[in-house]
Amino acid sequence: MKAIIQRYGHDIVTGIESIFANKVKSLLTxxxxxxxxxxxxxxxxxGNGAQQEILEQIKMVGVNNIVISPVVGSDSENENSSGSEDGPQVSTKKFSKGLTLLDVEAIKEVIPSVERVTPVISFNYSAILDGKSKPVVLEGINNHYFHLFNITLQSGKEFTDEQMANAFPVCVIGDNIRKVFFNQEDPIGKHIKCGEIWLQVVGxxxxRDFTASASDEMGISSTDNKIFVPAKTVNMRFRNRALIRADEVEALATSQGGEANQSENINQLDKIIVQVDETEYLSSTAxxxxxxxxxxHNNLYDFEVTIPELLLKQQQRTKNIFNIVLGVIxxxxxxxxxxxIMNIMLASVMERIREIGVRQAIGASRIDIIVQFLSESTIISVSGGIIGILLGVALSKIITVVFDIQTIISAFSIIISFGVSVIVxxxxxxxxxxxxxxxxxxxSLRY
Structure with missing residues (x-):
């Protein structure tokens, strides 16, 4: 072994000397x-960053969830009229109350594959306490909401059955709201004013991190600036869109032609989130x-049923194909x-024929010549691979900073790229x- 190292070590040293003697050519190679x-x-x-983002979104939308959203001002409403030209026009427009809490109860009681279901009612309000004010999203829910979206509480507890059934003025607040109003104290048991109602903080x-590309249409949104209250509390103490208010009657009476605004949202709920117990039942349950x-809803398509998990998995398949294309390129x-490397080394052989002849004349064998030139190409590829790794890591960081695209550098990509460079x-x-x-x-000596 020592003799082999001494003999072929000299060939490798000769190859290294040739590389440094032709620095520009070696660099271009x-x-x-x-x-x-x-x-x-x-x-x-x-690609890894895109996959991680999809996985985070799937985790945030929950597993086996179905989102039911209202379609406000839907064109699906069938409207026609009967009567003569001069006679009174009779409207045969179909009517639907929109999404209501009764729909939630019906889904929970009728469909056996449903494991959890929660209403979602959202309004924009301002939270006020001790002279501080902050815009917040007031969201009416039940306790299933926290389990559907994998939301955990850092302190306090969820709503009790009595609080939800009797519309108690209680709330669970997001982390940003805690920092603004209760930064130096425990908020549990304290009160915060939202709109005109004082709410007691119970949790x-x-x-949790929230990706900017996450879609609220899929039920994904940040919880940090939200105040969660029981759904019945929203309807009884804040606003119930399903009820006719005095200001709406007045607006209807004074509106031109006595016609109501068709684009107004009359849905009691903004969403219904349903969780199915088995993934295989998602499509059939939907x-x-x-x-x-x-x-x-009287045969009116004034709602939309979507399956966020399937949409995200479709996005994941699309991005996987995109990643494969990127890898192939x-x-x-x-x-x-x-x-x-092969072309430049072939050209180098033609330029160094005399050098090869001299080495052979003084006793170098064919194996010595092969080891010399093979060591040159291997050293060039190995050093190029190391520099390429550093450049690739730097490029990934630059892409994250400049273009705000999440990138994840894996050990697998480094090993495979370096290994391929050596093999090449x-x-x-x-x-x-x-x-x-x-x-x-x-x-060769005559060349």
Missing amino acids: ALGIIFGVAAVISMLAI VVER EVIRRMLLRR AGISLLVGGIG GITFGYLPAKRASEHDPVN
């Missing part, structure tokens, strides 16, 4: 590998809900870098090394 490795690492980092939601609500760039250097360096060893020493 390594550029293909450098940019190829950097492209693989940065592109896979973008505080644990803070269809049953759609048919049941259609009958309850980056792999092609590595392949092009390897071809560049050895593979594409062997042909020039073999060709160099096959030269006739006599002809």
